[in-house]
Amino acid sequence: MSFVFTVCQAGAEAALKNEISRRHPELRFAFSRPGFVTFKTPDTRGFIENFQLKSVFARMWGHSIGKVVGADSATMVRQYVDLLAAKLSAEQLAGCRHVHVWERDRYVPGSRGFEPGVSVLATEIGRILEPENDAGNAARGVNTIPEPEEHVIDCVLVEPGEWWIGWHVADQGPSCWPGGTPQIELPTEAVSRTWLKMVEGLMWSGFPVKAGDTVVEIGSSPGGSCQALLGLGLKVTGIDPAEMDEALTKEPNFTHIRGRAKEQPRRIFSNVRWLASDASAVPNYALDTIEAIVTHSSVNIEGLLLTLKFTDWKLADEIPLYHKRIRSWGFQKVRSRQLAFNRREICVAATKD
Ligand SMILES: C[S@@+](CC[C@H](N)C(=O)[O-])C[C@H]1O[C@@H](n2cnc3c(N)ncnc32)[C@H](O)[C@@H]1O
Structure with a gap:
């Protein structure tokens, strides 16, 4: 046996x-x-x-x-x-x-x-x-x-x-x-533990992010994950109706767009390479928002790193449908993992190649 x-x-x-x-x-x-x-x-x-x-x-x-x-x-x-x-x-x-x-x-x-x-x-x-x-x-x-x-x-x-x-x-x-579990520790200056989630998500996905890349995070307040991205030298835009911690707002490479993602003009996504989402919303609502962005003709995002929140564990049965939906936007490679530093949620990594 x-x-x-x-x-x-x-x-x-x-x-x-x-x-x-x-x-x-x-x-x-x-x-x-x-x-x-x-x-x-x-x-x-x-x-x-x-x-x-x-x-x-x-x-x-x-x-x-x-x-x-x-x-x-x-x-x-x-x-x-x-x-x-x-x-x-x-x-x-x-x-x-x-x-x-x-x-x-x-x-x-x-x-x-x-x-x-x-x-x-x-x-x-x-x-x-x-x-x-x-x-x-x-x-x-x-x-x-x-x-x-x-x-x-x-x-x-x-x-x-x-x-x-x-x-x-x-x-x-x-x-x-x-x-x-990756052996990483939350730095004392991190404004939230989502710093851990972002670092692990990047390690697991293997996304080739590099200094100077542009990234937008939907659901960015108070700012732990944006801090992790800034730490890698990226140009970061956070979209959130809530305030960002001042550790972020004083950063020259950080822009806060205060409001909901669906209300934002598409042009803010036109030179963006990576899109992250950590919005507190049910998966289908979060995916509606992301679909409206990535399927727009002026947008050419290469990779998605999405946190999908499970208000109910039953949503876990829908993961194959979420993958199918994301593939239909032209992201051929879609993988999910419940990261060690995730809570009741999963991380989805999707790229076009
Ligand atoms: C878990 S928190 C994000 C934590 C953040 N990523 C960090 O690193 O500190 C979820 C955030 O999603 C935001 N949110 C919810 N719906 C949103 C939407 N439609 N567009 C933008 N932000 C949204 C909430 O205001 C909240 O601040």
Whole structure:
């Protein structure tokens, strides 16, 4: 029997299970805790080698090899070593130069002071799992970033005395980040935590934004995401009926258009390369606004980075329709992901090529 483990936002488990039952009917739900869900895979030859999980809500996934349970870390570390030796080939073990250790999410990001990422506890347990030898080297780097195609051992701290162990093959972006969360920290000068969302969205999408590019953000107040864009040297316009923080209004490369996006003349979008949206609106309303902009003959926007807000988790079932709609505007490549720093929302990245 083999299993796939996934981690997601706390509260997104039902949306994740629905999505997996639709996109991967070959997987059977097995076990769930907030922020951590496992599935049984078919016992078909070659399944593990060829499997790729397609999911918006799985922040990270891998092949589960079991769990270690105990009252003290010394016992659990011994079980970890035994489990790896029992379930992985010597060749595979020798090839694993990284172990990723993290705690499952317990709260929605941005609530109760919680942000996803590698906690102090996870770092500490990582050091115990991979102790340094006399020369100061550990067998594997803890929460280090692998190269594409390298194998990584995963240790998810599901409960204090329960760690789930697995492995995955790194590709690019999220599969290289411990727990699928980029290791970024909110700068003290950031005016809102949406700075994290924008930085992660750009890292995940791989959009080739460069200094001097023009970008418009719809729903820009108070200004965390615009700050992230300004930090990259972009020329930024924020559209929002609400006020921007003065940290933004004093920036020479920032323009605030005070009002709703639908009320703005199309000419303000005519030399714009990127369009971001974080407006507090239901997805279809946000998409109506964006459609009216990007389908106008004077506008030639190259890439969209959209936050679609789910006032109701049922909206998650509509994601394929949102993709179809965005493709119909000429954006051929459309992808969605619930970012680690998203709240009850997803990020959509769309480009024309
Ligand atoms: C989550 S906040 C945006 C946070 C912002 N991106 C930041 O980085 O600080 C949502 C914003 O959307 C704005 N908004 C809602 N509907 C809008 C519309 N039709 N056009 C422009 N802004 C809108 C609201 O005024 C609100 O400030």
